[in-house]
Amino acid sequence: MHEHVELFRSIIEDLIPFNKMVGFKLLEVRENFVSILIPYRPELIGDIRRGSIHGGVIAAAMDAVGGAAAATTLKHETDKLSTIDLRVDYLEPGQPRDLITEATVKKSGSKVIFVSMVTYHDTRDKPIAEGRGVFSVTRTKVG
Amino acid sequence: MHEHVELFRSIIEDLIPFNKMVGFKLLEVRENFVSILIPYRPELIGDIRRGSIHGGVIAAAMDAVGGAAAATTLKHETDKLSTIDLRVDYLEPGQPRDLITEATVKKSGSKVIFVSMVTYHDTRDKPIAEGRGVFSVTRTKVG
Amino acid sequence: MHEHVELFRSIIEDLIPFNKMVGFKLLEVRENFVSILIPYRPELIGDIRRGSIHGGVIAAAMDAVGGAAAATTLKHETDKLSTIDLRVDYLEPGQPRDLITEATVKKSGSKVIFVSMVTYHDTRDKPIAEGRGVFSVTRTKVG
Amino acid sequence: MHEHVELFRSIIEDLIPFNKMVGFKLLEVRENFVSILIPYRPELIGDIRRGSIHGGVIAAAMDAVGGAAAATTLKHETDKLSTIDLRVDYLEPGQPRDLITEATVKKSGSKVIFVSMVTYHDTRDKPIAEGRGVFSVTRTKVG
Numbered sequence: 155m156h157e158h159v160e161l162f163r164s165i166i167e168d169l170i171p172f173n174k175m176v177g178f179k180l181l182e183v184r185e186n187f188v189s190i191l192i193p194y195r196p197e198l199i200g201d202i203r204r205g206s207i208h209g210g211v212i213a214a215a216m217d218a219v220g221g222a223a224a225a226t227t228l229k230h231e232t233d234k235l236s237t238i239d240l241r242v243d244y245l246e247p248g249q250p251r252d253l254i255t256e257a258t259v260k261k262s263g264s265k266v267i268f269v270s271m272v273t274y275h276d277t278r279d280k281p282i283a284e285g286r287g288v289f290s291v292t293r294t295k296v297g
Numbered sequence: 298m299h300e301h302v303e304l305f306r307s308i309i310e311d312l313i314p315f316n317k318m319v320g321f322k323l324l325e326v327r328e329n330f331v332s333i334l335i336p337y338r339p340e341l342i343g344d345i346r347r348g349s350i351h352g353g354v355i356a357a358a359m360d361a362v363g364g365a366a367a368a369t370t371l372k373h374e375t376d377k378l379s380t381i382d383l384r385v386d387y388l389e390p391g392q393p394r395d396l397i398t399e400a401t402v403k404k405s406g407s408k409v410i411f412v413s414m415v416t417y418h419d420t421r422d423k424p425i426a427e428g429r430g431v432f433s434v435t436r437t438k439v440g
Numbered sequence: 441m442h443e444h445v446e447l448f449r450s451i452i453e454d455l456i457p458f459n460k461m462v463g464f465k466l467l468e469v470r471e472n473f474v475s476i477l478i479p480y481r482p483e484l485i486g487d488i489r490r491g492s493i494h495g496g497v498i499a500a501a502m503d504a505v506g507g508a509a510a511a512t513t514l515k516h517e518t519d520k521l522s523t524i525d526l527r528v529d530y531l532e533p534g535q536p537r538d539l540i541t542e543a544t545v546k547k548s549g550s551k552v553i554f555v556s557m558v559t560y561h562d563t564r565d566k567p568i569a570e571g572r573g574v575f576s577v578t579r580t581k582v583g
Numbered sequence: 584m585h586e587h588v589e590l591f592r593s594i595i596e597d598l599i600p601f602n603k604m605v606g607f608k609l610l611e612v613r614e615n616f617v618s619i620l621i622p623y624r625p626e627l628i629g630d631i632r633r634g635s636i637h638g639g640v641i642a643a644a645m646d647a648v649g650g651a652a653a654a655t656t657l658k659h660e661t662d663k664l665s666t667i668d669l670r671v672d673y674l675e676p677g678q679p680r681d682l683i684t685e686a687t688v689k690k691s692g693s694k695v696i697f698v699s700m701v702t703y704h705d706t707r708d709k710p711i712a713e714g715r716g717v718f719s720v721t722r723t724k725v726g
Contacts, residue, residue: 172351175318175340197318200361201379208315209364209380210357217352218343236344237352238552238574239525241384241670243697243715245690260713261674265551266524266576268672270713284689284699286672286715288524288574290552381695381717382668384527386554386572388547403570404531408694409667409719411529413570427546427556429529429572431667431717433695458637461604461626483604486647487665494601495650495666496643503638504629522630523638527670 159183166190166222173218176211186259188222190215194252207248212283215255216242216271220287223257224267230294238266242285251275253282267291302326309333309365316361319354329402331365333358337395350391355426358398359385359414363430366400367410373437381409385428394418396425410434445469452476452508459504462497472545474508476501480538493534498569501541502528502557506573509543510553516580524552528571537561539568553577588612595619595651602647605640615688617651619644623681636677641712644684645671645700649716652686653696659723667695671714680704682711696720 163180166173166188176198181189192198192215200208217240224235253273260268271285272278306323309316309331319341324332335341335358343351360383367378396416403411414428415421449466452459452474462484467475478484478501486494503526510521539559546554557571558564592609595602595617605627610618621627621644629637646669653664682702689697700714701707 169345170351171340171342171345172354173343176353197314199314200316202312202314208313208357209360209383210319210353211315213356213360213383213385214351214353217356221352236390237387239384239386240352240356241382241527241715242356243382243689243717244380245697247379260672260710265578268674268713281689284697286670288672292551384572384670386546386574388554403529403567408721411531411570424546427554429527431529435694455631456637457626457628457631458640459629462639483600485600486602488598488600494599494643495646495669496605496639497601499642499646499669499671500637500639503642507638522676523673525670525672526638526642527668528642529668530666533665 185226188219189256190219192253205250212273213242216285219255219257220269223269224289227262232294234292236290238288238290240287244283246282248282328369332399333362335396348393355416356385359428362398362400363412366412367432370405375437377435379433381431381433383430387426389425391425471512475542476505478539491536498559499528502571505541505543506555509555510575513548518580520578522576524574524576526573530569532568534568614655617648618685619648621682634679641702642671645714648684648686649698649700652698653718656691661723663721665719667717667719669716673712675711677711
């Protein structure tokens with residue numbers, strides 16, 4: 155599993171250019187679950203009057219970490235995953251501080267994977283945003 | 298209206314740090330409508346195997362342009378706007394090319410503004426993604 | 441195509457028990473499009489203070505007509521369809537009057553079908569609600 | 584609180600005509616939480632080939648119970664509530680058996696209330712569907 159973690163880290167932090175630009179850092183990966191840290195930088199601000207985080211940062215984090223959680227349920231390197239849809243509920247403005255986004259697989263079916271996401275500063279019980287991602291999966295058939 | 302356009306341009310292109318990092322450019326603004334260009338850069342890639350645009354770029358563009366379209370229906374400088382929720386349907390993978398995202402206000406009520414968004418390369422009739430944003434508005438009461 | 445219409449009518453109006461209980465009537469069916477009438481009955485009321493239609497009536501209509509529109513893109517009797525997710529934006533309270541719900545297929549892919557829906561009294565330009573349905577399809581492979 | 588429960592029961596089971604037609608029964612109500620039973624009847628079927636529950640039944644239950652949960656956070660009889668949007672993820676086909684739908688308030692703000700819903704047969708850990716409702720609230724100002 156250690157190499158598995160390093161593979162996920164490398165994909166999330168380095169190999170996906172947009173993730174790298176925003177600055178995602180892998181916190182934890184296990185089957186059905188991935189969490190990432192988004193270290194605060196001034197570039198993440200979306201509302202300068204209130205100093206709050208851009209909703210797009212949170213949506214991007216949810217898409218990235220939701221897809222990564224879905225990927226923990228794949229069985230073959232050639233399996234393919236793509237986002238069908240993404241929904242985000244913005245419960246509170248994001249403060250200019252580090253953010254954590256977690257994704258938990260709710261159902262990993264033969265064709266569709268449902269994932270729920272949450273973004274928070276300190277604890278998941280005080281979420282800034284909650285979301286859902288639905289992913290299409292093409293699973294390699296093994297003869 | 299010309300100054301109005303320049304104010305929107307300045308907000309969308311320069312004053313919102315995350316928009317600036319992603320590289321949004323204002324194309325058009327009029328009451329109930331805003332469109333932006335997202336010039337292609339390699340940093341926008343989300344899937345290196347397929348070379349497609351990160352879903353988070355599209356979600357971020359939809360949040361930004363949806364909020365800007367909602368803002369065209371505000372009457373006072375002190376009116377406040379925040380995103381309640383955002384939904385994105387990913388119809389096709391985004392090619393490594395320039396993208397346009399448009400937002401059209403569907404209803405601007407006293408408390409809630411509904412906006413629909415579309416992202417495409419060449420024409421809105423061949424969308425890559427379609428979305429919805431719902432925004433909360435606090436309108437200044439004028440005595 | 442005439443028998444096709446009558447088959448859809450029979451499915452929508454008679455064979456699906458919940459549709460029949462709510463009272464859906466087929467208006468139009470063609471490839472990528474279905475519309476239904478929901479004749480007003482007092483049982484459809486959801487808010488007695490305001491006398492407005494229950495949001496669940498509109499959601500149910502959107503699910504039913506969205507699935508029917510998706511079904512117009514199937515090629516084989518043994519193809520299977522199921523709803524992945526459904527989203528409804530409630531723009532205006534529904535008056536105690538007849539309602540029309542229309543569904544238009546936005547993309548019919550090999551595994552996923554995206555459909556947009558609208559509910560209105562008089563004209564689709566004055567919608568009461570707009571929605572999205574995403575459907576999973578299992579297409580019969582023909583050797 | 585006992586009268587409170589009976590008031591909710593009366594509203595959910597008797598006073599809202601569409602709820603009554605579908606047959607919702609109140610199970611539990613407390614601040615931020617409402618659950619209802621949907622006793623199985625053949626009229627609730629949506630797919631006769633598979634014998635599964637109509638997605639519209641589940642969407643209607645989620646709208647009704649989500650609104651009821653939001654209502655537990657109101658302070659005044661004259662406060663007003665309306666559904667802004669509703670989203671349902673269909674994880675599994677609903678069997679032809681009794682269903683339970685629960686709603687939990689995630690945030691009850693001054694203008695917007697976010698509620699999460701789940702529908703299941705036996706236990707919420709095996710959900711058939713999960714959903715979200717966002718409600719607009721007009722709170723009575725008390726001088």
